[in-house]
Amino acid sequence: MIEKILIDGNGFLDRETKALISPLFNFLLDWEIRRSFRYQDFASLLILEPDKEPRDIKTLAELVSLIRRNIRETDIIGRLNGLRFGIILLAADLDGAYIMASRIMGHINNYAFSKEPQQRLNISIGGACFPTNSVDKDTLFQLAKEMLEEAHKRGGNTICLPHLIK
Amino acid sequence: MPMYYRENFNITYGINIAYMKEEIAPGIDFEHLFGHSQAMRKVGKVVQDVASTDVPVLITGASGTGKNLVAKAIHISSLRHNRPFVKVACMNIPSELLESELFGYEKGAFTGAYQSKPGRVEFANKGTLFLDEIGDIPLIIQGKLLRLLQEGEFSRLGSYRDIKVDIRIISATNRDLEIMVKEGKFREDLFYRINVINIKIPPLYERKEEIPFLIRFFQDKFCKEYNRPLVDISHECLSLLRQYNWPGNVRELENAIKRLVVLGEKVVIKELRERLKQNLETGQRDEYNLKKISKKASSDAQRRVIREVLEKVNWNKKEAAKILKISYKALLYKIKELKVDAR
Numbered sequence: 001m002i003e004k005i006l007i008d009g010n011g012f013l014d015r016e017t018k019a020l021i022s023p024l025f026n027f028l029l030d031w032e033i034r035r036s037f038r039y040q041d042f043a044s045l046l047i048l049e050p051d052k053e054p055r056d057i058k059t060l061a062e063l064v065s066l067i068r069r070n071i072r073e074t075d076i077i078g079r080l081n082g083l084r085f086g087i088i089l090l091a092a093d094l095d096g097a098y099i100m101a102s103r104i105m106g107h108i109n110n111y112a113f114s115k116e117p118q119q120r121l122n123i124s125i126g127g128a129c130f131p132t133n134s135v136d137k138d139t140l141f142q143l144a145k146e147m148l149e150e151a152h153k154r155g156g157n158t159i160c161l162p163h164l165i166k
Numbered sequence: 167m168p169m170y171y172r173e174n175f176n177i178t179y180g181i182n183i184a185y186m187k188e189e190i191a192p193g194i195d196f197e198h199l200f201g202h203s204q205a206m207r208k209v210g211k212v213v214q215d216v217a218s219t220d221v222p223v224l225i226t227g228a229s230g231t232g233k234n235l236v237a238k239a240i241h242i243s244s245l246r247h248n249r250p251f252v253k254v255a256c257m258n259i260p261s262e263l264l265e266s267e268l269f270g271y272e273k274g275a276f277t278g279a280y281q282s283k284p285g286r287v288e289f290a291n292k293g294t295l296f297l298d299e300i301g302d303i304p305l306i307i308q309g310k311l312l313r314l315l316q317e318g319e320f321s322r323l324g325s326y327r328d329i330k331v332d333i334r335i336i337s338a339t340n341r342d343l344e345i346m347v348k349e350g351k352f353r354e355d356l357f358y359r360i361n362v363i364n365i366k367i368p369p370l371y372e373r374k375e376e377i378p379f380l381i382r383f384f385q386d387k388f389c390k391e392y393n394r395p396l397v398d399i400s401h402e403c404l405s406l407l408r409q410y411n412w413p414g415n416v417r418e419l420e421n422a423i424k425r426l427v428v429l430g431e432k433v434v435i436k437e438l439r440e441r442l443k444q445n446l447e448t449g450q451r452d453e454y455n456l457k458k459i460s461k462k463a464s465s466d467a468q469r470r471v472i473r474e475v476l477e478k479v480n481w482n483k484k485e486a487a488k489i490l491k492i493s494y495k496a497l498l499y500k501i502k503e504l505k506v507d508a509r
Contacts, residue, residue, distance in 0.1 A: 037250070037289060040283065040284065040286070040289065041283070041284070042282070042283075042284055091281070093282050093284070095282070096282075131284050131288040131289045131291060132284065132288060132329060134291065134292070135249070135250055135288075135289055135290075135291050135292065135293070136249070136292065163327065
């Protein structure tokens with residue numbers, strides 16, 4: 001896992017959650033898109049955000065470790081800003097991304113977080129796939145954000161991917 | 167076209183100067199490709215005119231004339247220049263694999279499809295898809311390509327889901343697609359779709375004024391590549407290089423200069439002399455051969471008359487045979503032998 005390689009690095013990881021910091025995540029997204037282009041493969045980007053702000057910051061760290069348990073070793077997770085997290089799913093098309101997103105969501109919905117065991121955490125997920133939705137990193141990011149906003153608009157605790165909302 | 171580019175439009179050549187600075191291939195910019203002969207300047211002008219639009223372009227010309235570079239030049243000058251330029255060399259991919267390569271496939275679509283794979287068309291989204299040697303595409307795939315051109319959508323092999331894309335298609339071929347259409351080897355509707363703008367690249371013998379520049383360019387290139395000293399080429403060698411007709415076009419000239427740099431000019435002089443002598447002999451042989459001349463003239467005349475009569479009688483061969491005063495069988499034989507076809 002790339003985070004393990006960088007764990008002793010100087011400031012590559014977010015202190016609170018141990019996810020990658022946003023600039024590094026952006027760099028790796030660009031890198032992986034180039035690599036997928038070269039090897040003619042898919043790569044999907046998911047953006048995930050809790051519908052309500054958790055009471056304790058440690059819940060976020062727990063959330064990241066929970067996500068990490070549900071994704072593959074080669075996938076990348078980063079903290080974009082505030083409560084938003086990005087996940088790069090390598091070699092995953094829209095169907096693969098949906099399966100992964102539902103698995104993450106199901107696990108989080110049923111998980112009792114240690115700092116707030118009585119409350120369940122709801123999350124919304126938006127995503128987009130390279131090259132199906134865009135071959136450009138910025139457009140892909142923008143589309144995934146729009147999908148997340150759409151998920152929030154639909155009442156939260158929802159997964160929105162471009163082919164599902166059409 | 168962005169304002170910056172519009173302001174830099176060169177009236178003399180009709181070529182956009184801002185774009186001219188960009189490299190089409192390593193060491194080759196617009197000036198190199200379009201700036202050294204009248205014929206190529208005209209091509210350059212068309213490239214600039216079509217670049218800002220999204221119309222499909224068909225580039226034709228003999229092998230080795232630089233069709234690939236012209237396609238790249240169109241992409242670089244277009245508004246899609248910062249988007250992908252995806253080249254598919256149709257002749258290099260076996261026809262059975264071409265469909266999956268172009269359109270991708272879904273997991274389980276065929277034996278060995280263990281996971282889904284995107285096609286090249288998807289990678290060209292918002293950019294340019296360059297189909298090199300489009301004449302080699304089998305008829306079945308031509309139908310799918312037509313749908314892509316008409317509706318801007320396609321589906322992966324083994325998938326029901328349509329994927330919308332926004333791509334510009336540039337195709338190239340050294341074959342005569344019109345003849346292929348007549349022979350039923352190329353879909354007529356696809357031909358008209360891809361042939362909105364036709365750019366014909368002239369062969370090298372029609373733009374011989376470019377040869378001295380090309381010699382210098384390739385000599386520089388290969389001297390650097392093989393770390394050889396740059397030596398002056400003798401007048402004799404230069405004149406032979408100019409005299410020769412280069413049937414393999416720029417690619418053949420490039421290889422000759424490579425040999426010149428590596429083995430020295432004596433080898434090239436010897437080769438060119440032999441070829442020129444051979445050309446002269448075969449040329450003379452054909453030019454003054456009375457038998458060949460009369461046979462060709464007779465065939466041409468017969469072909470013309472047979473077609474004329476057939477057209478008059480609406481291709482009723484029985485009727486035509488009566489008018490031509492030959493048997494029906496003889497007419498069928500003549501049609502086949504002289505390759506008389508409906509235009």
